[in-house]
Amino acid sequence: MNTATKLSGFALGLAAVFGAAYGVGQLTGPVTVVATEHDSDGVGHGGDVRDEEAGHGEGTAAGHLPGGLLVSDRGYTLVPVGAPAGEFAFRITGPDGRPVTGYDVTHDERMHLIVARRDLSGFRHVHPELAGDGTWRIASPLDSPGVWRAFADFTPTGGEPLTLGVDVTVPGALTERQLPAPASSATVDGYTVTLSGSPQPGRTATLTLTVDRDGVPVTDLEPYLGAYGHLVALRRGDLAYLHVHPEGTPGDGRTAPGPQVSFATEFPSAGAYRLYLDFRHRGVVRTAEFTVHVGDPGSTTGPTDEHASAEPEDGHGTPGHEHD
CATH class of the missing domain: 2.60.40.10 (Immunoglobulins)
Incomplete structure (x- = not known):
């Protein structure tokens, strides 16, 4: 895959994002x-x-x-x-x-x-x-x-x-689960992943995710599926999908194994998206999750005190599990 994979699959011609039709x-x-x-x-x-x-x-x-x-x-x-x-x-x-x-x-x-x-x-x-x-x-x-x-x-x-x-x-x-509010940090199994960048529809932007463990930067991320991180984006409503890989390749002599993993992204349409970052450290793959509102001038992914936990709300799933 190219070292800079863009979120370019989202179509401009689709209708506006619809709310999820879930109820109790x-x-x-x-x-x-x-x-x-x-x-x-x-x-x-x-x-x-x-x-x-x-x-x-x-x-x-x-x-x-x-x-x-x-x-x-x-x-x-x-x-x-x-x-x-x-x-x-x-x-x-x-x-x-x-x-x-x-x-x-x-x-x-x-x-x-x-x-x-x-x-x-x-x-x-x-x-x-x-x-x-x-x-x-x-x-x-x-x-x-x-x-x-x-x-x-x-x-x-x-x-x-x-x-x-x-x-x-x-x-x-x-039972309906509301989409979590946008936040710049997510926690999973003692790891804190911080998201920075300001995506706008129709523009290429770099999103950078920084991984810390107990307040210490993680500088020894392990390759997982040939990369130091994998990012999946789903758009709320229609679940438009993109599987994104980061800039650089493990072992290329210039890509550090953390704490930062950067992705070149492009969101052609405004709306709410859920981002899922897979990363591996000490032999275990974990997933950090974020909500991003693209095109909302009042919402950014810059530093904030908000944290979005990656722990499941109702006990389903196993945070920190190793992926198959």
Whole structure:
């Protein structure tokens, strides 16, 4: 990947950011997959956006859409399949309709599976295993009731990088989780990660994340998937997706292993975004989370006394867990 990967996938032509349609309630029944041919809904999972050019996977409007909004793109389709309780499984079918079995290694893995609830809680970044029949399997990262968005981030052999997305409903009692307020710091397992930078829509900006542990700068971050940090951004409402890697590469002779990790970013649209930074130290991968309001003159990511905890609010998930 280029040393400066931009958040340039977000489309200017999409509608304004919609609020997440969550309320206190009950979801019943088995895990349900909601997957339209071109699943790019704006609120919840009830609708989809179609384009006359996007006919059954043979061509799509993906050049005008953010990543992860489509279940089918350029002939490739994300197809969840039945799996035993506690397991999540899916296939990628190709232009010929058959399961894809050939994938390029990208950032040390052939498949990156990212999941988040539609209220932007419960984020996980994991790496399933590929079976000979083209089925990807992993212990289910969907650990609480709600409507989840699952993103498959991959490069088919001989093809271009793709990110496909599908909604999955996990039954059970559901309580809305409000998006945390913007804050410049997040804490996880004794680590404090500070975010600095002032992103504005339509402009390239550098976001820098600085990692401290118990007040001491961490200068020995460990490579994780070929980098010192990985940043995923999801836009509130439609969950437009971008997987971003930092400037520089471990071992290139000029990139320090912390405490700072910088990303060249570009947010073409205003709105609220949730950022998730994965970093590894002392053999454990942790995730620091931030809310950023792009285009809000009253909101910056400069130094502040606010802190946003990366600990889960209801006990679901395990902060500081090592990613699969």
